[in-house]
Amino acid sequence: MNKILICIIGVFSNAIAYAQEIELKNWQFHSEKDTVEQLVETPHTWNLLDAFDDTPGYWRGTGYYTTQTTITNLTKSYYLHFNGVNQVAKIKVNNREAGAHKGGYTAFDVDITPYIIKGNNTITVEVDNRHDEKIPPLDADFTFFGGIYRTVYLVEENTAHFKKNNGADVIKIDALLDDNWQGTLNINGSVSNPEKTSYQLKLSLLNASNEIVAESEKTVTSNFKISSEFKDPLLWSPDAPNLYIVELEIFDGDKLLDTYRHYIGFRKFEVSTSGFKLNGQPIKLIGVNRHQDLEGFGNAVPIKKQLEDLVMIKDMGSNFLRLAHYPQDKSVYKAADSLGLILWSEIPVINKVPIGADYAPYKKNSIQMQEEHIAQNYNHPSFIFVGYMNEIFIRMVFDKPSEEEKPQIIANSLDLAKTLEKLTREEAPNHITVMALHGNQIYNDTKIADIPMVIGWNLYYGWYEGQTDDLGGFLDNEFKKYPNRPLIISEYGVGADTRLHNSKPKKFDFSEEYQFKYHPGYYQQVTDRPFVVGMAAWNFADFSSEFRGDALPHINQKGLVNYDRTPKNIYYWYKGILKPEEKESRFFRGLSTHISNDSNKEITIISNQDILLQVNKNKPIHLEPTNGLISYSVNLKEGRNTFKLMNEKVELQDSLSLKYYKPDFSKTDELAINFGTESYFLDSNNQIWIPANQTVNLKIFGDVVNQNSSTNIRNTINDPLYQSSLTNINKLHFDVPKGIYEITLLFSKLKKEPKQVYELNRKENEINQSDQSNSLIINDNKVSLKELDLFNKQDITLSVNAENGITIETINNQVFSICGILIKKNND
Numbered sequence: 001m002n003k004i005l006i007c008i009i010g011v012f013s014n015a016i017a018y019a020q021e022i023e024l025k026n027w028q029f030h031s032e033k034d035t036v037e038q039l040v041e042t043p044h045t046w047n048l049l050d051a052f053d054d055t056p057g058y059w060r061g062t063g064y065y066t067t068q069t070t071i072t073n074l075t076k077s078y079y080l081h082f083n084g085v086n087q088v089a090k091i092k093v094n095n096r097e098a099g100a101h102k103g104g105y106t107a108f109d110v111d112i113t114p115y116i117i118k119g120n121n122t123i124t125v126e127v128d129n130r131h132d133e134k135i136p137p138l139d140a141d142f143t144f145f146g147g148i149y150r151t152v153y154l155v156e157e158n159t160a161h162f163k164k165n166n167g168a169d170v171i172k173i174d175a176l177l178d179d180n181w182q183g184t185l186n187i188n189g190s191v192s193n194p195e196k197t198s199y200q201l202k203l204s205l206l207n208a209s210n211e212i213v214a215e216s217e218k219t220v221t222s223n224f225k226i227s228s229e230f231k232d233p234l235l236w237s238p239d240a241p242n243l244y245i246v247e248l249e250i251f252d253g254d255k256l257l258d259t260y261r262h263y264i265g266f267r268k269f270e271v272s273t274s275g276f277k278l279n280g281q282p283i284k285l286i287g288v289n290r291h292q293d294l295e296g297f298g299n300a301v302p303i304k305k306q307l308e309d310l311v312m313i314k315d316m317g318s319n320f321l322r323l324a325h326y327p328q329d330k331s332v333y334k335a336a337d338s339l340g341l342i343l344w345s346e347i348p349v350i351n352k353v354p355i356g357a358d359y360a361p362y363k364k365n366s367i368q369m370q371e372e373h374i375a376q377n378y379n380h381p382s383f384i385f386v387g388y389m390n391e392i393f394i395r396m397v398f399d400k401p402s403e404e405e406k407p408q409i410i411a412n413s414l415d416l417a418k419t420l421e422k423l424t425r426e427e428a429p430n431h432i433t434v435m436a437l438h439g440n441q442i443y444n445d446t447k448i449a450d451i452p453m454v455i456g457w458n459l460y461y462g463w464y465e466g467q468t469d470d471l472g473g474f475l476d477n478e479f480k481k482y483p484n485r486p487l488i489i490s491e492y493g494v495g496a497d498t499r500l501h502n503s504k505p506k507k508f509d510f511s512e513e514y515q516f517k518y519h520p521g522y523y524q525q526v527t528d529r530p531f532v533v534g535m536a537a538w539n540f541a542d543f544s545s546e547f548r549g550d551a552l553p554h555i556n557q558k559g560l561v562n563y564d565r566t567p568k569n570i571y572y573w574y575k576g577i578l579k580p581e582e583k584e585s586r587f588f589r590g591l592s593t594h595i596s597n598d599s600n601k602e603i604t605i606i607s608n609q610d611i612l613l614q615v616n617k618n619k620p621i622h623l624e625p626t627n628g629l630i631s632y633s634v635n636l637k638e639g640r641n642t643f644k645l646m647n648e649k650v651e652l653q654d655s656l657s658l659k660y661y662k663p664d665f666s667k668t669d670e671l672a673i674n675f676g677t678e679s680y681f682l683d684s685n686n687q688i689w690i691p692a693n694q695t696v697n698l699k700i701f702g703d704v705v706n707q708n709s710s711t712n713i714r715n716t717i718n719d720p721l722y723q724s725s726l727t728n729i730n731k732l733h734f735d736v737p738k739g740i741y742e743i744t745l746l747f748s749k750l751k752k753e754p755k756q757v758y759e760l761n762r763k764e765n766e767i768n769q770s771d772q773s774n775s776l777i778i779n780d781n782k783v784s785l786k787e788l789d790l791f792n793k794q795d796i797t798l799s800v801n802a803e804n805g806i807t808i809e810t811i812n813n814q815v816f817s818i819c820g821i822l823i824k825k826n827n828d
């Protein structure tokens, strides 16, 4: 894996040299909120901490960046090239306004030539990430981190150079193939110099070893169009991402004015209800969606880290990547070219379109974004699906606007979709237009779904609604109703936290087991249906969504890998199933200790080959996988159990050690019990909390009810412990041997959880915790509880002398609620 990464980084750094560029990295920064100047390095965001803290919301306002740069030659042209600033940028050079840009996800150039002086120049960038009803995205399930969060360059050009527009050089390359697989390069471009009308243009085509394989020269005018045939090109595909470099040089006589270089790839594709064909071959598109942020960086992620993501995505066996929900850094497109990933790239028109006076400027900004998006990425061979809308009616369905507003919302959404579709077809005529919908018939009823060439459905059966197996029926029905409409599953997934494990996994338990059960079912239903073009899991990695409360606050945990990119078990399942040629077998890893009444344990093996499983010292058993999986039930012995996996050549593939003990105080001195859940939880001290129904010595009295809420619990990272509780308890009794025990009681106050926009069909939890008694009697000790704040934890630790077990009760027949109890025998 590292080998590929080194190789792609190598390719980037030595092959492509544009004009003279200097990265501007060091800036003085202050904001409206914090006026103290500090030195920062771009990529930078000011929301790195507050998007993850316990206070709801994150700061959205204006930040100011200043840097100095020396310019000595005033006969040249100078641009600032910003790869991404969220979301409005105003640029001043030597205190004079030089340019501005709206929209946080596309690059832009600012021509600063008129404002520079010889010597030191001061560049100031005012950045605003405040909500603005006129700029997409208005609303979405991710954090809108503010700042200059991608790289910035000072670019020096000769006065006559390839023209710049929409944040890119105005050069469009189509590498086309005819029916006999012969190549044609069609290149359109433009040179910026109104005084001179004729130039010499030299086109060179270089192969992957940097050797010139074709050359031509032509006299052209400022706006040029050239075409060149190329025999027997090596084709670009996910299996063989053969690249060439187009080099364009523009001369005035002998004087080289400007050079443009770009990787290109010859490929031909088509899409229909028979699926996707690349270079004449059908391929099922299977891959992931990707958000750009990463733990510890927010959205200001170094390029090397972004490339590591793409390598991991490819290494999993993906051939497809949806850059949801916005254009990403240009290095991402380059990496997709060299790794062989087919991209769906889109602009962030998400969840809703405004009505009233905001619509016209919103539409203008959306058009601008799509123009920039296409201009900046057109020449990449990986850039194939071009999108412009995600779940545009979800807010309307959720917010239930008035009968007067509803038709306006629909009309504006249709108008925008038609406008962006037309623009995309004109600007990217050799590409596939696409739009993503949420699972609601409103898209069919309004006919918005008839607009793009391909429809993407974001379908969360088995999570927000229905069961995993409902997917197939939905797809068959859509195909029956719209037999000519190609469709793709643009999102599917469930939240999973690697600290949570459940042998009877169910929706919204955030266990890895549920995620593991869900994905193979989806895969099977999609691969069984040839008319489905493909599928992209939501999401490659966990990502930040400030308002969200999953088992980790502020993080959407539907990733196949964690926020820090360590793989969850499901990543390896995909790898096994998508890369059958690379034989791999490994154990599903849950908790390293099985604390249960039941010695029976189902062992899950991820494998794309027949294997031999050895349990302890027993004779190895031969097992065959189905759909990349093997489940095997074993009876554990008390203490340590070892498992070995061997391939048919008896080579060791993986091993696992699993300790087993019964949660019985006659055998253990320590137990941690998590109430209100059936999941096991591993906390930040490596303590395993077991569900109450596993304990043998515990008796619960009362008309008890479980309650759950997946909302941020303040002052802890062990949210799952406090997100579930047992309520209405009269008395708890632990039958423990005589002795002194230290016990810790965990409390929090939960409430009826508001439904989120993505949870349309989810039942809200009725939580009634008003019955919390304010004091408890624990054996002979009276313990007073402080008034609980909503979603704030409270822990109480005390020492208890147990003569006849430990009893926790209330006075006067009151009842109480509790989240967890940790009991430790004091052996001193």
Ligand code: GCB
Pocket: 140, 141, 390, 391, 438, 458, 491, 538, 556, 558, 758
């Ligand atoms: C969706 C959205 C995506 C959300 C996802 C979820 O349908 O398109 O932005 O993050 O659901 O996890 O709820």
